[in-house]
Amino acid sequence: MILIDPEKCTGCGTCVPYCTVGAIEVEDGLAIVDPHRCTDCYVCIRNQVCPSKAMGPGPLETFYDVFRHVLSDPTETTADTGVPGRGTEEAKTNDVTGRFGKNEAGFAIDMGRPGVGVRMKDVETVAKAVIKAGLKLEDAAHSPLGKVLDITTGEMDPGIKDHYLLSIIIEGKCPLEKMRDVLKALREVEDKIDTVFSVGLILRTDENGYNPYLSVLEEFGIKPIRGKVNVGLGRPLVP
Ligand code: SF4
Ligand code: SF4
Known part of the structure; x- marks a missing residue:
């Protein structure tokens, strides 16, 4: 989870709309991050949205914490978990x-x-x-x-x-x-x-x-949209 330094946070609220999942609120002049909602996507710290430099990454202590972060942050490498992105x-x-x-x-x-x-x-x-x-x-x-x-x-x-x-x-x-x-x-x-x-x-x-x-x-009332077309220029490993 993202940590907020209470000594630096001014409660300006700049960070709130940047959070991808609405995990930040300002209460009594201090930003609060919901630990059950924060995905550790790092959008807020990667974009340095805090003018007071009050935001920083918390520890990723377990495999599950790392898994959550890697799956939520597209810039992250997969070396820690061995998982190939989100799976496409x-x-x-x-x-x-x-x-x-x-x-x-x-x-x-x-x-x-x-x-x-x-x-x-x-x-x-x-x-x-x-x-x-x-x-x-x-x-x-x-x-x-x-x-x-x-x-x-x-x-x-x-x-x-x-x-x-x-x-x-x-x-x-x-x-x-x-x-x-x-x-x-x-x-x-x-x-x-x-x-x-x-x-x-x-x-x-x-x-x-x-x-x-x-x-x-x-x-099912679904109108398909052809989002991606694979035209067959690769060399198949499997016939
Ligand atoms: S942008 Fe920084 S100073 Fe402003 S509320 Fe968020 S954490 Fe606090
Ligand atoms: S890491 Fe992502 S989910 Fe967590 S507070 Fe920052 S923007 Fe919101």
Whole structure:
């Protein structure tokens, strides 16, 4: 958690709107950081928003503290945890990895974005729902979530459940026939959590950019936006 030096803080409030998750308040002329809300994203200190230099990073004492910080600060290296960012590598490099096959649907469920943040126990709730619906999650070698969650059950490591992160991605894939079940599970679970999520769907298309399963989205009232198109210029490791 960010620490405020009470000797230096003037209570000016400059830092308040910079906090990505609304964790700072000014009370009785002093900035107060909510320890249960601060993600250790370091936006406030990285941008040196405090004119009095009263803000500084608190200690990251446990693996879970480091995990929270690394997942919330995009400028951080992954050396401490060995986790590769928030977990989008597979979707972006399918040309080379061939991770998503022709008869599979990939999901990247971006928890806490945009701009809200996420309590890890809410990640557990969503992970359990989609696993039950047939989504096979990426393992710890490919997704940071696998470091703190049993990918076969969705059970979360108790040590991380109450931590608040800026965002984390639940990433996995399922046979195309299960895509409808996963979307249904997401619709059902969205009212049971106290945050937002966006869903990235990864589908392989024919040469005309078509996949018949795109029409499944219409059943859920979802108009797809093609955010990223992987055009197939890489050299596949997997045919
Ligand atoms: S910007 Fe600095 S001095 Fe002003 S309220 Fe925040 S911590 Fe205190
Ligand atoms: S580190 Fe991030 S979450 Fe914590 S007080 Fe600063 S901006 Fe807010």
